[in-house]
Amino acid sequence: SYELTQPPSLSVSPGQTATINCSGDALPKINSYWYQQKPGQAPVLVIYKDTERPSGIPERFSGSSSGTTVTLTITGVQAEDEADYYCHSSDTSDTWVFGGGTKLTVL
Amino acid sequence: QVQLQESGPGLVKPSETLSLTCTVSGAPIRSYSWSWIRQPPGKGLEWIGHLYFTGGSNSAPSLKSRVTMSKDTSKRQVSLKMTSVTAADTAVYYCARIAGDGSYDYWGQGSLVSVSS
Numbered sequence: 001s002y003e004l005t006q007p008p009s010l011s012v013s014p015g016q017t018a019t020i021n022c023s024g025d026a027l028p029k030i031n032s033y034w035y036q037q038k039p040g041q042a043p044v045l046v047i048y049k050d051t052e053r054p055s056g057i058p059e060r061f062s063g064s065s066s067g068t069t070v071t072l073t074i075t076g077v078q079a080e081d082e083a084d085y086y087c088h089s090s091d092t093s094d095t096w097v098f099g100g101g102t103k104l105t106v107l
Numbered sequence: 108q109v110q111l112q113e114s115g116p117g118l119v120k121p122s123e124t125l126s127l128t129c130t131v132s133g134a135p136i137r138s139y140s141w142s143w144i145r146q147p148p149g150k151g152l153e154w155i156g157h158l159y160f161t162g163g164s165n166s167a168p169s170l171k172s173r174v175t176m177s178k179d180t181s182k183r184q185v186s187l188k189m190t191s192v193t194a195a196d197t198a199v200y201y202c203a204r205i206a207g208d209g210s211y212d213y214w215g216q217g218s219l220v221s222v223s224s
Contacts, residue, residue: 001168033210035152042201042217043152048210086152088211094157094165098144101151 002026002091004099011105018074020102022087025068032070032089034063036081037101043086047072074104082106109133111202113218119196120224125189129202129215136178140205141185143176145198146217153198157205158185192222 004024012018022032032050035043045054047063050070060075070089074081087099115127129141143155156166158176166174175188185202199219203211 031209035211037152042214043211044214045210045212048206048208052208054210054212084151088152088154095168096154096157098152098154 002095002097004087004089004097006085006087006099006102008100009103009105011107012077013107014079015076018077018081018104020072020085020087020104021069022071022089022099023069024087024089024097024099026091027065027068027070027089029092030089032063032065032087034072035086035088037084037086038082046085077104077106079106109204109213111204111213111215113200113202113215115200115218115220117219118221118223119192121193121222122191125187125192125196125220125222127187127200127202127218127220129185129187131183131185131204134204134213136180136183136185141176141178142203142205142211143174143187144201144203144211145196146201147195147198155187155200194222196220197222 006022034047036046037043050065051063062073064071084101086101090096110132112130140159158164164176173190178185199217201217202215204213206212
């Protein structure tokens with residue numbers, strides 16, 4: 001079955017840059033999405049179609065893609081960015097999966 | 108303002124059928140596709156399936172044999188049924204709207220379903 005692989009955790013200090021990678025064989029062909037989830041809350045879309053940022057999402061959130069890896073970058077991390085982040089995409093047969101999630105800790 | 112609200116029994120017995128509804132306000136159900144996602148306690152998100160605006164559907168291979176999704180436009184509801192549940196199906200269940208760009212742009216607040224005798 002198709003899998004998206006992301007690191008389980010990442011710790012950064014305020015003001016630093018957080019980079020979360022997500023790898024999957026179909027990512028060169030299929031759009032990816034990133035969701036932020038804070039404890040007790042529903043996920044929120046932060047990046048769509050690899051690199052697009054929805055309205056209302058701060059400019060410090062950006063997405064990029066290279067080969068089989070997509071990346072969520074948070075430039076100038078703030079305390080409020082502490083959350084779990086999930087990448088989401090599908091294989092070429094329209095079977096969707098989430099990555100395992102990355103817990104971002106702001107030190 | 109688009110709002111989604113999941114509802115259903117919080118407790119289901121093993122081997123029985125889990126039934127959830129997602130009531131949608133602020134958006135026409137027939138014009139969008141809808142997704143179901145779940146999250147076991149303390150774990151990550153798991154995609155359950157999509158219900159397309161055409162009426163077709165697609166589900167995760169591991170759940171396909173047990174999952175049925177449907178919609179009732181008159182009631183503004185999208186529904187999920189999962190048969191033969193076990194403790195492994197204990198999770199918060201979310202419904203989400205699929206935007207034209209493929210993203211899940213609106214989510215419900217989630218409904219916790221526990222499977223226990």
